[in-house]
Amino acid sequence: xxxxxxxxxxxxxxxxxxxxxxxxxxxxxxxxxxxxxxxxxxxxxxxxxxxxxxxxxxxxxxxxxxxxxxxxxxxxxxxxxxxxxxxxxxxxxxxxxxxxxxxxxxxxxxxxxxxxxxxxxxxxxxxxxxxxxxxxxxxxxxxxxxxxxxxxxxxxxxxxxxxxxxxxxxxxxxxxxxxxxxxxxxxxxxxxxxxxxxxxxxxxxxxxxxxxxxxxxxxxxxxxxxxxxxxxxxxxxxxxxxxxxxxxxxxxxxxxxxxxxxxxxxxxxxxxxxxxxxxxxxxxxxxxxxxxxxxxxxxxxxxxxxxxxxxxxxxxxxxxxxxxxxxxxxxxxxxxxxxxxxxxxxxxxxxxxxxxxxxxxxxxxxxxxxxxxxxxxxxxxxxxxxxxxxxxxxxxxxxxxxxxxxxxxxxxxxx
Amino acid sequence: xxxxxxxxxxxxxxxxxxxxxxxxxxxxxxxxxxxxxxxxxxxxxxxxxxxxxxxxxxxxxxxxxxxxxxxxxxxxxxxxxxxxxxxxxxxxxxxxxxxxxxxxxxxxxxxxxxxxxxxxxxxxxxxxxxxxxxxxxxxxxxxxxxxxxxxxxxxxxxxxxxxxxxxxxxxxxxxxxxxxxxxxxxxxxxxxxxxxxxxxxxxxxxxxxxxxxxxxxxxxxxxxxxxxxxxxxxxxxxxxxxxxxxxxxxxxxxxxxxxxxxxxxxxxxxxxxxxxxxxxxxxxxxxxxxxxxxxxxxxxxxxxxxxxxxxxxxxxxxxxxxxxxxxxxxxxxxxxxxxxxxxxxxxxxxxxxxxxxxxxxxxxxxxxxxxxxxxxxxxxxxxxxxxxxxxxxxxxxxxxxxxxxxxxxxxxxxx
Numbered sequence: 001x002x003x004x005x006x007x008x009x010x011x012x013x014x015x016x017x018x019x020x021x022x023x024x025x026x027x028x029x030x031x032x033x034x035x036x037x038x039x040x041x042x043x044x045x046x047x048x049x050x051x052x053x054x055x056x057x058x059x060x061x062x063x064x065x066x067x068x069x070x071x072x073x074x075x076x077x078x079x080x081x082x083x084x085x086x087x088x089x090x091x092x093x094x095x096x097x098x099x100x101x102x103x104x105x106x107x108x109x110x111x112x113x114x115x116x117x118x119x120x121x122x123x124x125x126x127x128x129x130x131x132x133x134x135x136x137x138x139x140x141x142x143x144x145x146x147x148x149x150x151x152x153x154x155x156x157x158x159x160x161x162x163x164x165x166x167x168x169x170x171x172x173x174x175x176x177x178x179x180x181x182x183x184x185x186x187x188x189x190x191x192x193x194x195x196x197x198x199x200x201x202x203x204x205x206x207x208x209x210x211x212x213x214x215x216x217x218x219x220x221x222x223x224x225x226x227x228x229x230x231x232x233x234x235x236x237x238x239x240x241x242x243x244x245x246x247x248x249x250x251x252x253x254x255x256x257x258x259x260x261x262x263x264x265x266x267x268x269x270x271x272x273x274x275x276x277x278x279x280x281x282x283x284x285x286x287x288x289x290x291x292x293x294x295x296x297x298x299x300x301x302x303x304x305x306x307x308x309x310x311x312x313x314x315x316x317x318x319x320x321x322x323x324x325x326x327x328x329x330x331x332x333x334x335x336x337x338x339x340x341x342x343x344x345x346x347x348x349x350x351x352x353x354x355x356x357x358x359x360x361x362x363x364x365x366x367x368x369x370x371x372x373x374x375x376x377x378x379x380x381x382x383x384x385x386x387x388x389x390x391x392x393x394x395x396x397x398x399x400x401x402x403x404x405x406x407x408x409x410x411x412x413x414x415x
Numbered sequence: 416x417x418x419x420x421x422x423x424x425x426x427x428x429x430x431x432x433x434x435x436x437x438x439x440x441x442x443x444x445x446x447x448x449x450x451x452x453x454x455x456x457x458x459x460x461x462x463x464x465x466x467x468x469x470x471x472x473x474x475x476x477x478x479x480x481x482x483x484x485x486x487x488x489x490x491x492x493x494x495x496x497x498x499x500x501x502x503x504x505x506x507x508x509x510x511x512x513x514x515x516x517x518x519x520x521x522x523x524x525x526x527x528x529x530x531x532x533x534x535x536x537x538x539x540x541x542x543x544x545x546x547x548x549x550x551x552x553x554x555x556x557x558x559x560x561x562x563x564x565x566x567x568x569x570x571x572x573x574x575x576x577x578x579x580x581x582x583x584x585x586x587x588x589x590x591x592x593x594x595x596x597x598x599x600x601x602x603x604x605x606x607x608x609x610x611x612x613x614x615x616x617x618x619x620x621x622x623x624x625x626x627x628x629x630x631x632x633x634x635x636x637x638x639x640x641x642x643x644x645x646x647x648x649x650x651x652x653x654x655x656x657x658x659x660x661x662x663x664x665x666x667x668x669x670x671x672x673x674x675x676x677x678x679x680x681x682x683x684x685x686x687x688x689x690x691x692x693x694x695x696x697x698x699x700x701x702x703x704x705x706x707x708x709x710x711x712x713x714x715x716x717x718x719x720x721x722x723x724x725x726x727x728x729x730x731x732x733x734x735x736x737x738x739x740x741x742x743x744x745x746x747x748x749x750x751x752x753x754x755x756x757x758x759x760x761x762x763x764x765x766x767x768x769x770x771x772x773x774x775x776x777x778x779x780x781x782x783x784x785x786x787x788x789x790x791x792x793x794x795x796x797x798x799x800x801x802x803x804x805x806x807x808x809x810x811x812x813x814x815x816x817x818x819x820x821x822x823x824x825x826x827x828x829x830x
Contacts, residue, residue, distance in 0.1 A: 012634045014452040016442030017604065017641065017671065020435060023457065027431030037429040039467075040457040042438065045632070048454070071613040072633050073620070105804050113613050131806065162637065162809070276719075282705025283698035286719040290697025293773055293807055295721075302719040303729070304691075304701040310716040310759055314729065344725055358708055392708055 002179065003038045004030060005060040005152075007052050009067040009077060010159060011044040021161060022066050029168055031217055032187050032230055033180050035062070050080040056152070057084070057144060062176070063152045067159030069134040071113045077156055078137060082121035085144050085151070089119040092126065099133045127155070127171040132163040138175060153179070188236050189256035190227040192247050193405050197225045203246045212238045222390070223398045226256070249409055260288045260295075263404050266411045267298035272347040272377065274407065276302035277315055277340035279327065280354035280370060284396040285403055300344045305336065315339035328353050330371050330383040337373035338381055348410070349375045350403045356392045368395060372403045376410055417594060418453045418475040419445060420567075422467050424482035424492065425574060426459040436576060437481050444583055448591055449600060450477070465495040471567070472499070472559060477594070478567045479587075482574035484549040486528045492571055493552060497536035500559050500566070504534040507541065514548045542570070542586040547578040553590060568594065603651050604671035605642040607662050608820050612640045618661045627653045637805075638813045641671065664824055675703045675710075678819050681826045682713035687762040687792065689822065691717035692730055692755035694742065695769035695785055699811040700818055715759045720751065730754035743768050745786050745798040752788035753796055763825070764790045765818045769801075771810045783810060787818045791825055 006026055012018040023040050030036070038060065043052045045068060056063045068077030082089050095118035100110050117134040120126060127136030136157045141150040155172055158164050192200055197218050204227070205216060214231035227243065229236045244251060252259045267274060276285050286302040289295050305311040308327055312319045317335040325331040333353050341349035354370025361367035368389030375381050384406070388398040421441055427433040438455050445451070453475065458467045464483060471478045483492030497504055510533035515525050532549040535541060542551030551572045556565040570587055573579050607615055612635040619642070620631060629646035642658065644651045659666060667674045682689060691700050701717040704710050720726040723742055727734045732750040740746040748768050756764035769785025776782035783804030790796045799821070803813040 010634070011632050012641070012643070013438065014442060014455060015446065015602065015643075016439035017643070018634060019439055023428065024431035024434055027429060031430070038459065039463070040429060042452075042455040044453065052454075070633075070635065072616050074632065106802070108611070108614075111613065111617065113616060131809075160636065278698075278701075281702075282710070282714075283693075283701025283703075283717060283719070284705070286693075286698025287696075287702040287811075288698075290699070290719070290721065290771075291808060291811070295697070299697075299721055301721040301725040301729075302698060304698070304705070304717040304719070306705065306711055306714055306716040307759070314716075314718070314758060343729060344722070356705075393706060396702075396706070 002035050002062060003060040004035050004062040004064070005056045006037050006040045007049070007056060007063065007065045008040065008042045009045060009049050009065065010042075011074075013042050014044055022164065025161070025165065026064055026168065029173065030176060032215075032228060033173075033176055035176065045074040046076070047080075049077055050083065053080065053084060053154075054145075057147075058149070060152050062155075062179070064155045064157060064172075066157045066164060069117065069136070069156060069158050071117055071133070073113075075116070078119060078121060081124075081137070081139065081154065081156060085121065085123065085139065085142065087122040089121050091115070092118050092120045095120070095126070095135055102133055124156075127157075127167055129158060129163055129167055130170075131166060132158055132160065134158055134163075136167050136171065138172075186233050186236050187228060187230045188240070188254060190229070190243050190247070190254055191224065191252040191256060191259070192227060192250050193224045193252050193259055193401050195225060195247065195250045200225050200227055200247070204243060207242060208239050211242065212236075214239055222394045223401045224252075224259075250405075252405070252408070258292075259401060259404050259408070260292050263408045263411075264289070264292045264295050264298060266408055267348075268294075270411050270414070272411070273298050273300050273345075274348040274350070275300045275340045275344040275346035276349065276403075277336040277351040277373075278302060278304050279306060279311070279336070279352060280356045281352045281396050281399050281403070282306060282356075285350065285352060285400045288400050288404065300346050303340055303343075311336060315343065326365070328355055328365055328369060328371065330373075330385065333371035333373035333383045334381045337375045337383075338379070341375045341379075347377045348407060349373075350407055352399050352403055354386075354395075354399060356395045358392065370395075370399050372399065372406060374403075374406045374410060376414075382406075417450050417477060419450050419477040419479070420471045420475040421452050421455045422464070422471060422478065422480045423455065423457045424460060424464050424480065425457070426489075428457050429459055437579065440576070440580060441479060441583065444588065445591060446602060448588075450591065460489040461491070462495075464492055465498065468495060468499060469560075472562075473564070475567050477570075477591070479570045479572060481572045481579060484532065484551070484571060484573050486532055486548075488528075490531070493534060493536060496539075496552070496554065496569065496571060500536065500538065500554065500557065502537040504536050506530070507533050507535045510535070510541070510550055517548055539571075542572075542582055544573060544578055544582055545585075546581060547573055547575065549573055549578075551582050551586065553587075600646050601648050601651050602643060602645045603655070603669060605644070605658050605662070605669055606639065606667040606671060606674070606677075607642055607665050608639045608667050608674055608816050610640060610662065610665045611635070615640050615642055615662070619658060622657060623654050626657060627651075629654055637809050638816045639667075639674070665820075667820070667823070673707075674816060674819050674823070675707050678823045678826075679704070679707045679710050679713060681823055682763075685826050685829070687826070688713050688715050688760075689763040689765070690715045690755045690759040690761035691764065691818075692751040692766040692788075693717060693719050694721060694726070694751070694767060695771045696767045696811050696814050696818070697721060697771075700765065700767060700815045703815050703819065715761050718755055718758075726751060730758065741780070743770055743780055743784060743786065745788075745800065748786035748788035748798045749796045752790045752798075753794070756790045756794075762792045763822060764788075765822055767814050767818055769810075769814060771807045773807065785810075785814050787814065787821060789818075789821045789825060791829075797821075
């Protein structure tokens, strides 16, 4: 078993001002390769990083270090690595050029502290950073500080998740794959929305194990699960029909594509436009949709009708309807969806109205209650009621996912 | 400075199936006592816990260990502690009684594995658990395994947050107060939007260091930086005016509050309502605003005008204006903001129109170009042009932040 360790650095992690999500991310990325973290350590910025690296060096085969590659005075990870290996630093002209260009685009000029990010210890390979100025660094195993044993494979990676994640996927994983025994298999990711991890496991795992020799992995996020099958192509192919059958209506993609992307692709294929009317999701549904490049081909727009007056005046929901049934009701959800479809001249429309909380609940409609409306091309309206009792952020996310899944299934059924 | 360490145990943490929230919780609990975590380590269930405890024993003054106090075979934290101190275990009759009663209430009967939770190493104090069967344990400093130096104050605590949190507040904090250093400092987090990390450092760091003895830390996220000053109250107070002066217009809060929250609070204070008209942010602006609990007190709603027809028909932007200047123009941004303010009857309004990319750019208006409009209570419209050449997600985020900051500054100036 390969022993991999993760050293997360940053005073903000130990102060509790930032939640450490790197452990989860890296654990889930390396799992399909049959690797696991045997230890994770957090130390503050500064000399403690060097001490913790030394300790890990004599314990593990692979060491990931995150953070401390930035431009400020407390960013010293790369200097500490150079010290451990007893090598000097050189300024890399390609990195200087890329940083200069990056800053020029934003109208800034380079200064000395920014240029620190272009310093590379001798013998390190550069891992490109497409989302920030500081590149990652990879040090293959070698003698260190007079020790006989070699150092682990050392990866110095950026702290911000939006820089770390793509760098890990594009440049770290391929290197890790070289350390694995050759298995010429495939990894197929089934994206399943609206089913819990344990439900998917109960529905599938035992039967999949009988069908073929595959490694089964799960990655759960609020409201969705990635089911990962790893094995020979034939084995994974053999399992696929069972997943399709048992998860019908919840299976969004078989290639890891996100729900919003799949929905946009389906609308393009169906040559249909759509619009949204949001109350409780407050823009979150439109935001998820417009996060997909090219969404404008099929998405006309939306109305965030937070105040009741907006529901009436912009969407044409009769004030008496709101008074009779309440803003959070099947009737209002239906009227919102029909209203936005008509106003914006769309083929399809979705609506959401519910109680995100923390306040606003009652016995009949507790916090977490939500009505999702969907109007089809023919003008037919369907409304479903759900209950997502969670924090405000998760509630908005689950409602958004469920609404998109409804429209996707409507479009698929119409094929 | 008291050195406190946290050892979190559990294979699920290293597999990424559970997010480690204990670091944040404990860090925030002990900070007001002038204590900070100098290290945090996660190890899997089993023998690695003993090894990690031994390492911490020679490094720190206080050690918190979470997890491994339950009834199953891999719950061995208390046995490992007994081994380290060379003491035997005794069954505690009061705990047996409380567990028996607890299980009887649920209709279960005691069995041998459950009774393991009542085993207490000699010399340990019991920390009552009002939310689960297994109590916590406290070991005052003492000789261990033949070492001359004494062990740290050792706390063995349950893993589930709903058991850990109340136990920590009720039984651990009082013990820690006795160890407290006299000079408890403060940590002040200045949230700065629209300035890069290295720009903030260049503007402030040298002068802050001359002013007072403070620890300076940075935590950067796209479009914002948290500047953290830690030190004696007087020292941090002495630095504060300089931060305010140099970061004026970009300083959002001095207590870590997020921009959206600060904006909502300011609108509530100003007794003003607002609305948004979004093109390029596609719902992201409304989503950020409605993420704040109670946003409905001041936020009426918004229009996501992705298609040009929506800009004209719902917001009343003249089609000729769009034709003459293009949808991405100062003129259209102004008309969108005025239109949504009027339609929704709001005091203030914001608008965004730009090119999120990856497609759609031209020489004159490349990808990343955005116009942000803002209408004040008097009806006066201001439009500013920005350039955020980044990926689609970051572009939307930066535009959203910049728009909120504009309105916040407008409200603050009007005070």
